[in-house]
Amino acid sequence: MEQKPIKKVLVANRGEIAIRIMRSCREMGIETVAVFSDADRTAMHVRYSNEAYNIGAAPSSESYLNIDKIIATAKSSGADAIHPGYGFLSENAAFARRCREEGLQFIGPSPESIEMMGDKISARKKMIAAGVPVVPGTTEKVTNEAEAIKYIKEIGVPVMIKASAGGGGKGMRLVKKESQIASSLRAARSEAKTAFGDDALYIEKYVDSPHHIEFQILSDRYGNTVHLFERECSVQRRHQKVVEETPSPIITPEIRSRMGAYAVAAANAANYEGAGTIEFIMDEQLNFYFLEMNTRLQVEHPITERVVGVDLVKEQIRIAEGNKLPFTQDDLKQSGHAIECRIYAEDTDNNFMPNPGTITHITEPYGFGIRCDGYVYEGYTIPIYYDSLISKLIVWGRTRDAAIERMRRALYEYKITGVKTTIRFLERIMDTPDFRKGEYNTHFIEKNSASLLAEGIYDKKNEDIALIATYAQYMSRIEESKKTNAATTEKKETNWKRQLRKFTSRI
Numbered sequence: 001m002e003q004k005p006i007k008k009v010l011v012a013n014r015g016e017i018a019i020r021i022m023r024s025c026r027e028m029g030i031e032t033v034a035v036f037s038d039a040d041r042t043a044m045h046v047r048y049s050n051e052a053y054n055i056g057a058a059p060s061s062e063s064y065l066n067i068d069k070i071i072a073t074a075k076s077s078g079a080d081a082i083h084p085g086y087g088f089l090s091e092n093a094a095f096a097r098r099c100r101e102e103g104l105q106f107i108g109p110s111p112e113s114i115e116m117m118g119d120k121i122s123a124r125k126k127m128i129a130a131g132v133p134v135v136p137g138t139t140e141k142v143t144n145e146a147e148a149i150k151y152i153k154e155i156g157v158p159v160m161i162k163a164s165a166g167g168g169g170k171g172m173r174l175v176k177k178e179s180q181i182a183s184s185l186r187a188a189r190s191e192a193k194t195a196f197g198d199d200a201l202y203i204e205k206y207v208d209s210p211h212h213i214e215f216q217i218l219s220d221r222y223g224n225t226v227h228l229f230e231r232e233c234s235v236q237r238r239h240q241k242v243v244e245e246t247p248s249p250i251i252t253p254e255i256r257s258r259m260g261a262y263a264v265a266a267a268n269a270a271n272y273e274g275a276g277t278i279e280f281i282m283d284e285q286l287n288f289y290f291l292e293m294n295t296r297l298q299v300e301h302p303i304t305e306r307v308v309g310v311d312l313v314k315e316q317i318r319i320a321e322g323n324k325l326p327f328t329q330d331d332l333k334q335s336g337h338a339i340e341c342r343i344y345a346e347d348t349d350n351n352f353m354p355n356p357g358t359i360t361h362i363t364e365p366y367g368f369g370i371r372c373d374g375y376v377y378e379g380y381t382i383p384i385y386y387d388s389l390i391s392k393l394i395v396w397g398r399t400r401d402a403a404i405e406r407m408r409r410a411l412y413e414y415k416i417t418g419v420k421t422t423i424r425f426l427e428r429i430m431d432t433p434d435f436r437k438g439e440y441n442t443h444f445i446e447k448n449s450a451s452l453l454a455e456g457i458y459d460k461k462n463e464d465i466a467l468i469a470t471y472a473q474y475m476s477r478i479e480e481s482k483k484t485n486a487a488t489t490e491k492k493e494t495n496w497k498r499q500l501r502k503f504t505s506r507i
């Protein structure tokens, strides 16, 4: 067993997750290096770390995605490892490879595992070979229209056309009628090419009204893998998760142990090392299929930590040091129930438009069974450049009902002024009968929009307007980065203009 203790970690991230990671480092006696953009000089992760270095302009392409700068900062600060958090460079195989070449320990899986799982067609192939159930569909990329039509006629509509380089809901098209195949295929291909620079597509049978259930796994480099049970993530809006809970209210112990065994098999097939998540999609009859693997620490990891009693960041670091897993599957049990609510700086009465600004007051909930992972403070201005997540509120209860009651209490105590937040919206979710009964799927928010949203409507047209606002915000960010990166900026602008034209033509 080859072990190399980590003494100093550079955290290549910002916001709540950067602090979350540094907290575990502090408990382990590991020093931390923060990196920050021009927009983050006053950010909390900069204050929390032992050292902090500016890595560039506000747009993430100039800072949190700047591989050369981050590697150089790690080396000059004497860090021996890099934790990428989630988002940004966390699933970037080239970055993991650079770390390896530069003698820095990437706290995460190998670039080969990231690449294999990042390519959804190769992931599907691997899973089929490992005996893991995947959604019925193509195993090779779809090269032409005739082939697609022939295949879809065979398995029957509805189907999803997906980008192999996509994931998380990006680059997908639902095909309900055979007559839509050609146009959907064309649209999906051009979108995939634009968004990922890779136009490979595959086709899956459409699973209607699905549940999104994912399994947390941990693997060491000696071939030991355990799962840490499931997270139910079906309460989401436009592929953004809103509430997560564990255990799932719908799966049985028997299904749980079968899914867990498949999750372990999936990780082993990927020759995986570190913490990862196997996403399954489950239909109304409780049939489940592998969807994709996330090769990073996830936003919602704390509910697993709470119910299983494992600090996932510490385990990631121990694994990266070359240690064996300190527990076996039999050592792990679920105890009680945990729920996470994501608090975003968004205007829920205005199509969840991001609402950055200055926090004029904040009171966070405390007390038994409560964890609040945040990063904002009174007087702090949330920058426009990044994700609008303010904090994650995680509660534990002995039973699901107790956890819901505790979440209601915690949301009642939570006060934020200065920016609009999702807190009241989350209170309404906790009070929705379908949620209380645990009877919900991925259509939950849309189905309950009358009581959840002020306007009571889930309006397509308004979504388009929100998109235009996002576009406007994006353009203002681009203006800033123009000086340094003229060529790619121009290309991005053209793509966005093309997309904007498509949307405006629908209004």
Ligand code: MV4
Pocket: 135, 160, 167, 168, 169, 170, 204, 205, 206, 207, 208, 210, 211, 212, 233, 234, 236, 239, 279, 281, 291, 292, 442
């Ligand atoms: C699907 C699907 C139905 N059928 N695939 C969305 C995110 C990405 N990970 C895959 N997604 C879906 N794939 C087939 N064959 C429905 C979704 C989907 C979804 C999945 C999980 C959680 C929320 C979702 C919301 C809409 C669509």
